[in-house]
Amino acid sequence: MNNATNLIANDAKSIVQAHLDRLGETKDSKLSEEVKQEKFALILEELKKRDAVLVAHYYCDPEVQELAELSGGCVSDSLEMARFGRDHPASTLVVAGVKFMGETSKILSPNKTILMPTLEATCSLDLGCPVEDFSQFCDAHPDHTVVVYANTSAAVKARADWVVTSSCAVEIIEHLDSLGEKIIWAPDQHLGRYIQKKTGADMLLWDGACIVHEEFRARGIAQMKALYPDAAVLVHPESPESVVDVADAVGSTSQLIKAAQTLPNERLIVATDRGIFYKMQQAVPNKILVEAPTAGEGATCRSCAHCPWMAMNELDGILEVLQRGDQEIFVDPALAERAKLPLDRMLDFSASLKR
Numbered sequence: 001m002n003n004a005t006n007l008i009a010n011d012a013k014s015i016v017q018a019h020l021d022r023l024g025e026t027k028d029s030k031l032s033e034e035v036k037q038e039k040f041a042l043i044l045e046e047l048k049k050r051d052a053v054l055v056a057h058y059y060c061d062p063e064v065q066e067l068a069e070l071s072g073g074c075v076s077d078s079l080e081m082a083r084f085g086r087d088h089p090a091s092t093l094v095v096a097g098v099k100f101m102g103e104t105s106k107i108l109s110p111n112k113t114i115l116m117p118t119l120e121a122t123c124s125l126d127l128g129c130p131v132e133d134f135s136q137f138c139d140a141h142p143d144h145t146v147v148v149y150a151n152t153s154a155a156v157k158a159r160a161d162w163v164v165t166s167s168c169a170v171e172i173i174e175h176l177d178s179l180g181e182k183i184i185w186a187p188d189q190h191l192g193r194y195i196q197k198k199t200g201a202d203m204l205l206w207d208g209a210c211i212v213h214e215e216f217r218a219r220g221i222a223q224m225k226a227l228y229p230d231a232a233v234l235v236h237p238e239s240p241e242s243v244v245d246v247a248d249a250v251g252s253t254s255q256l257i258k259a260a261q262t263l264p265n266e267r268l269i270v271a272t273d274r275g276i277f278y279k280m281q282q283a284v285p286n287k288i289l290v291e292a293p294t295a296g297e298g299a300t301c302r303s304c305a306h307c308p309w310m311a312m313n314e315l316d317g318i319l320e321v322l323q324r325g326d327q328e329i330f331v332d333p334a335l336a337e338r339a340k341l342p343l344d345r346m347l348d349f350s351a352s353l354k355r
Helices: 003-023 033-049 061-069 080-085 099-108 132-140 154-159 169-177 189-199 218-226 251-263 275-283 313-326 331-354
Strands: 052-057 074-075 092-096 114-115 144-149 162-164 180-186 203-207 230-235 267-271 288-291
Touching: 003 267, 003 313, 033 052, 033 267, 033 275, 052 061, 052 180, 061 074, 061 275, 074 080, 074 288, 080 092, 080 099, 092 099, 092 313, 099 114, 099 154, 132 154, 132 180, 132 230, 144 154, 154 331, 162 331, 169 180, 169 189, 180 189, 180 288, 189 203, 203 288, 218 267, 230 251, 251 267, 251 275, 267 275, 275 288
Parallel strands: 052 074, 052 092, 092 114, 144 162, 144 180, 180 203, 230 267, 267 288
Antiparallel strands: none
């Protein structure tokens, strides 16, 4: 990236840090089983009253994922959350995740009411890619096809030619590269670099990063491998290249769960948000899952392997939004129409891979 774009990236990082500083502590102490079941009962009743279904991301806390399953909802990655919500007959979707996930659900289900437990739950990748700055960058390279990660605002999606998730990004970039297209990629630099290395595509990379995955370190994983030499290492490609290079399996959340099932190792070192352990442990109940260590400057961490914004999705918030009906996601219809085009391209392409 050029110097001007690096300045934009530095500004974006300061935005992310300022938001984290405001966020503060979001979690109460762990719920007792009795209290949890009481909250479940109240929420299930409200879901029925409002003709609503709960969709939750893999990175939400375990009790939220458990409730989504119990209520007949969905626990999945961001693409499947939106697709499930679109195809479900409920008139209201309660999206437990971060704001761009709610926006994507609204874009794909414009006639449904989209509620979120909090509208403050955002994403460092989204914050790190302001649409005004990104549009200027795209305008400076008009001969490039614009591909953005799902972890972006509706406005950034509307500026793109394609939207991708980590589960289909490599295949879509391979397809575009085979057509001879040069690519602008945003916002995650680490995922972009991984895709570039896998495909050999001509890509300009935006300088964003996930605060969770950026904190994993190859040295820490090597030290853990020394403790558990028979363990396999599972890594999300939003992690730095040095971490990806030591992995036995690299992939999206759903791909890592499948890898956990496929690998013969009884112990797995997992370098992604620890929220995934709930579904991964279900998939491999007899295996031992170990959090990959994180480290920041001075042996501190900002995320400690759990997204602080995902942690804002709490049972009380789900109950309250169902009772009040506020915290609704709105997307300007004209903007949504433009953002839907690259999303539909991804959905159609992903469907073609399954045929």
